[in-house]
Amino acid sequence: MSTKDWIEKDYYKILGVSKNASEDEIKKAFRKIARNNHPDQNPGDKAAEARFKEASEANSVLGDPAKRKEYDEARSLFGGGGLRFGRPGTTPGGGGFEDLFRNAGTGTAGGFGDLFGNLFNNDGPQRRASTRGPRRGADVEGEVKLSFEQAVEGTTVSMRFPSDNPCPSCRGTGAKAGTLPKVCPTCEGSGMQSAAAGGVFSMSEPCVDCLGRGLLVEDACPDCGGSGRARSARSMNVRIPAGVGDGQRIRVKGKGAAGENGGAAGDLYVTVHVTPHKIFGRSGSNLTLEVPVTFAEASLGAEITIPTLSGSNLKLRIPPNTPNGRTMRVRGKGARKSDGTMGDLLVTIEVQVPDHLSEAAKAALLEYTEKSGQEDPRAALFGS
Structure with missing residues (x-):
C-alpha cells in the first residue's frame, strides 16, 4: 500500500467516532468492533475479518497520542485543503502528486519518506503487531511400536490423537454457553504485542496474556476447559517407510494441529520403537x-x-x-x-x-x- 492510500483513509470514520473523541471513546469503539467482527467469532466471514483488521489498523494510530497527532497534521495538510489527491499534473509545480511521492525518501529536502516513515510504513513492526495474521498449527508428537519385520519392510499403522476440531458446546470460543470471550486488554484483540529489540527497532511476538488468540475467557466451557477444542480423539493412518530404525523420529508434514486464520497445519512427529528379532x-x-x-x-x-x-x-x-x-x-x-x-x-x-x-x-x-x-x-x- 502506498503512502497516498494511507493518508486517504479516515480512521475516525472507520471507528465511528468524531475527530474530537477522547482516548476512552476510541478504545471503547474499537473493542465493540473487535468483539463483533473477531475471526474467532465469525469463522469463514471474510467481510467481518476485513472490518476487524481495518479497525485494528485505525486503533493502532488513533490509540497512540503521538501517532494520532502526526495523522491529524498529515490529514490537515494533504487531505483537507493544502494539497489534494488527484491525477498527476494537477498540483502546483506541474510535477503532480504522484511525482512528489515518487521522489520521497530519495535524499531531497523535505521528502515524505522522512516525514511519515514511522506513521505510514506498512512493513513497520507497529502495524504487524496490530494485525492478527495466520497462525501455524501446533506440532503433534506420537509413538508407535513395530515388529522387526514391519520396520524392515515398512507398514501402515493406525494412530489416535486428541481432536483439534472446535468444541461443539462452545463452538470453539472456549467460553461457557451463554457467555462470550472478552477482547484481551493487553493486545487489544490483535493477539500480538511489540517487544523492544534494542535501539529504535522493535519486534512483534504473541501476547503473553492471551497467547496470541486476542481473546480472554473469563467463564470457561466445562466440556473443553476453555481450550475451544473437542475432547474426542481422531484416528489417522500413518505410513512408516521401510528400513526405519529403533528410536528414529519420522516427520509427517501437515498432519499436526490445524492452523488458525488460514495458517498452515502443524506437523506430526512419530517416534518408532522396534522390537528386537530373536535371530x-x-x-x-x-x-x-x-x-x-x-x-x-x-x-x-x-x-x-x-x-x-x-x-x-x-x-x-x-x-x-x-x-x-x-x-x-x-x-x-x-x-x-x-x-x-x-x-x-x-x-x-x-x-x-x-x-x-x-x-x-x-x-x-x-x-x-x-x-x-x-x-x-x-x-x-x-x-x-
Whole structure:
C-alpha cells in the first residue's frame, strides 16, 4: 500500500467516532468492533475479518497520542485543503502528486519518506503487531511400536490423537454457553504485542496474556476447559517407510494441529520403537545372522541351510578351512533401501565346540592331533 492510500483513509470514520473523541471513546469503539467482527467469532466471514483488521489498523494510530497527532497534521495538510489527491499534473509545480511521492525518501529536502516513515510504513513492526495474521498449527508428537519385520519392510499403522476440531458446546470460543470471550486488554484483540529489540527497532511476538488468540475467557466451557477444542480423539493412518530404525523420529508434514486464520497445519512427529528379532540383527540396510557350524564342517567344508527374514530357506556353501568369525555375504536378502533395492544378508560363522566327547571321539581327536602336524598357533605370541 502506498503512502497516498494511507493518508486517504479516515480512521475516525472507520471507528465511528468524531475527530474530537477522547482516548476512552476510541478504545471503547474499537473493542465493540473487535468483539463483533473477531475471526474467532465469525469463522469463514471474510467481510467481518476485513472490518476487524481495518479497525485494528485505525486503533493502532488513533490509540497512540503521538501517532494520532502526526495523522491529524498529515490529514490537515494533504487531505483537507493544502494539497489534494488527484491525477498527476494537477498540483502546483506541474510535477503532480504522484511525482512528489515518487521522489520521497530519495535524499531531497523535505521528502515524505522522512516525514511519515514511522506513521505510514506498512512493513513497520507497529502495524504487524496490530494485525492478527495466520497462525501455524501446533506440532503433534506420537509413538508407535513395530515388529522387526514391519520396520524392515515398512507398514501402515493406525494412530489416535486428541481432536483439534472446535468444541461443539462452545463452538470453539472456549467460553461457557451463554457467555462470550472478552477482547484481551493487553493486545487489544490483535493477539500480538511489540517487544523492544534494542535501539529504535522493535519486534512483534504473541501476547503473553492471551497467547496470541486476542481473546480472554473469563467463564470457561466445562466440556473443553476453555481450550475451544473437542475432547474426542481422531484416528489417522500413518505410513512408516521401510528400513526405519529403533528410536528414529519420522516427520509427517501437515498432519499436526490445524492452523488458525488460514495458517498452515502443524506437523506430526512419530517416534518408532522396534522390537528386537530373536535371530536377525540390523546393520544399516543389511541384515545380520550368526550361524553355528561344527568343527568338521568348518574344516572340511559343507553346504548348510539357513533361514531368511521372509520365511524361506536357502543353501549356503561353507568353504573348507573356514575360520571361526568369518562373515559371508548373501546379496539381496537384507532390508529394503529407500530407493527400493535390497540390502544383503551378512552371515557370521561360529564354530561350535562340543559340550561332551565320548571316549571314541577323544581317541580320534588325539590321533588327529598327532597326524595333522599343525604348528603351535601361539608361537607368534612369544616371538618364535
